[in-house]
Amino acid sequence: MDDAVFSPDGKWMWSGTEWIPAPPNQGSQLLNMQDSVIGGDVISNTTIHNDPTVVTEAVINALQNMGLLGKVVEQSPPPSPEIELATSLENGVRVFVNWKDYGHFYAGKVARTNPDGTYLIHFDDGDVEDHVNMGRIKPLDENSEEVQAYIEHDNEAERELIEAFQVFDTTETGTIPAREYLRILTEIGDEPLPVEDVMSEFVDLGIELDSEIDYRALAKYMVASEEYETDSIVKPEVVMKDAAIKENALSGYAYEHPKLGEGRINSSAIISIKYDERATARIETKNTVFIVGPTGWSERPEDHPFNN
Known part of the structure; x- marks a missing residue:
């Protein structure tokens, strides 16, 4: 693998499909860590590794470099x-x-x-x-309706992002590992990013994969950013079998749910259902997108393609 991609700490190597342990001494030889200037301060890799606030600022910097975030839009309240x-x-x-x-x-x-x-x-x-x-x-x-509308607009957008991130915060610390966020960016959603591009930014900014991101601060910045769109929230995808829809909620056996693990679950209210050409369903709820294959239903929905 001539153009191997290593994690910033040199411990992991991207195989093309997953992260695997790096060969001895290889990661450290190939990594070219650079200092990053954030907010006027030169921040070393060690500092970033230990400080969630600085890690989050570095991640914001990386997202801006990749064109995913713009500058904060100056907006005064009513x-x-x-x-x-x-x-x-x-x-x-x-x-x-x-x-x-x-x-x-x-x-x-x-x-x-x-x-x-x-x-x-x-x-x-x-x-x-x-x-x-x-x-x-x-x-x-x-007492101002205009003020309350302003607050609710920001609160709702921010709340949706925070709840989406909380699915990955299995320890409820208010942070998620950079490794998990890299997986979100490169594996989840309709348009995942090339892992090499994201890792290049992480390496350049000294973001180690076991460092922690303050996702509340990240959500606040995303809401205020000129590039933020409410439909860009990333939700985890969970495969389900023995599925059925009752009272606008999905129930069935879920595999590797990031918050609930494996087993039977009942979802929150369904937002939308889409079928691809193979009749595989994508069922979106508030925090999760469930994937149900053509034969994964215990009771097929009325609008299932096989019913036509």
Whole structure:
């Protein structure tokens, strides 16, 4: 394999179909790790490996390089003329905050005032940002329908992404391994990316496959990005047999469900069902796409091609 692709840590090699242990000493010889400049700071591979925040920033950088994400769209919240911010904010006050000074405002509340006059903010989605200065804070009028519509729009889009990522967060830590996200990008969805392209970006940015990604921060950036589309959410695909649809939910025996393992399950409400030319069904639910083969039904749906 002349153009072998190795993981950044040199421990794994891409065989063309799966990751396999790298031959002794080969991965380290072929890897050409580079430092990456993120936010003006040069970050070494060791730092990225140990810091989920920096890993996430590197992943965002990689997605931008591959054309999957753009810059954050600057978006101010609706005005709240009835609310006047005090010069010093009390704990619990609801506000809009320019998240990480990217230009997109998210709703949250003041959790603490720091000695330097900045604030610890707890966002509605559970994310936290410290040392936020008053210049990045705007008033939030909870009685305004326009304000509530703005909050709900962002919350819903972000919630869908977070719930999709949570399927892969089997330990419920709020992070997923970079190896798992690489698999999402290269194996799941209608248009998976070439593994060589993704690995090239990961290697260049020093993203090791066993490092952790803060998917809440990634989801927040994706929602605010100019390239984000609500229909681009990646959902895991799970093969099912002995399937049946009852009351708009799918039941049957699932193989290797990332959250529930193997066994009989009942899905959430079905969003859509599509059949290919071989009558294989793709049943999309809120967090999962189930694959049922032509003979994988215990009870065929009324619209199944074999019923015609």
